[in-house]
Amino acid sequence: MTKCQIPCYKTMDFSDTIIIGAGAAGLFTARQLSKAGQKVTILEARNRIGGRCYTFSGQDFTQPIELGAEFVHGELPLTLKLLKEANIKYETVSGKNYQGKNGEIKQSEFFMEHWDNFEKALKEVKTDQSLDGFLQQNFHGEKYAGLRRSIIQFAKGYDTADPECVSLFSLRDEWLGGHEEETQYRIAGGYIQLMDFMASQIKSFGSEIVLGSIVKQVNWHEGFVEVVTTSNAVFIGTKLVVTVPLGVLNCSPSLEGAIQFVPDLPEQRKAAADMGFGAIIKILIEFSEPFWEEKGLENLQFLFSEEKIPTWWAQTPQRNNVLTGWLGGSPKDEIQHQNDDEILIDCVLSLASIFNLDASFIRQKMVSAKVYNWTTDPFTRGSYSYATLQTQSALKVLKKPISKTIYFAGETLFDGEQLGTVEAALISGLETANEILDFRK
Incomplete structure (x- = not known):
């Protein structure tokens, strides 16, 4: 290599701990370590903090909208404690659920044909298997075609799970766990407030967050890490x-956002590949008026359908003109790779079919629209985690520190019921920080 070919590295100050990713897990880990007196540097690839928490303002929307995480799913102790500490208001999500089918919309509680038979068979399973395998074995044939379709749509939509890979036992625990219906909350002003609160604390303790820092390589040995970004900045x-999403850990080395470890971490890479990570597209549309109320859907909470964009919800308890569309599934699904204009056309056609209206009427009522495809986002490459048949063994690998030097954290690393939530990310961050601080003693 000639002198002119040698990269010009820009070395930064030394830090006790370097964190890759300024999402909920990275921010909370940094907050705890900084509070304990460590100098921490967070490297964030994007030009914003929050990761999969993304509160968006602009583009003619009259209020901030949530392109990523939106709800607090129940009485989650760490999330609620942090909100109260930050004096951030949150409110109970309320309203009515509806189902649209064959041009009719009816108020609907959970109902699925043959559900009792499905629940009985699910309770009797002794050995874990995939959802797809279970359905093919127990509910094959035309009689159960509707049940199979509904179950698969629910698993893909809510859990963003691949039916061929997802652990049946994990779904059974979730669906038949016997938990009372959880109260959902929405943060007034959006999740960005919580992210900003943690960021301000991190900085007040003397640590730093460096935005626009895409990590490409980590050189390491026990007790030492050298992190190199695509701009050839070096952090020691x-x-x-490492708090990047599973989709980034698993992406090809040639893709943007991929991180090379020197020496490599083959055991950890295999563990990451054995875990489940879904796909999600979220669409927010603001209309000139809440036309759904004219259809009798006052106090709308959720609206379910069998359309191409099947799930919609309003912003209750706030009464406004915004609807959110949700399309979960697998990264293998063709629609996950459509462009934004194509997805928006599908949204218009889906709403027109649900409400039995002309598509031109829906388009005329639209004031602003934003499509966010998390699957094509290079620094996420998917949605959130779900349990596969290999998840438990993979967790044991990824949760174990490497030579007391490299740690993995994030919602993927949480082993509990709140998998895939902000709460899971916060708890993982807390556990990781405590583990690092314990080693210091």
């Missing part, structure tokens, strides 16, 4: 916490 520390 004694420990590293």
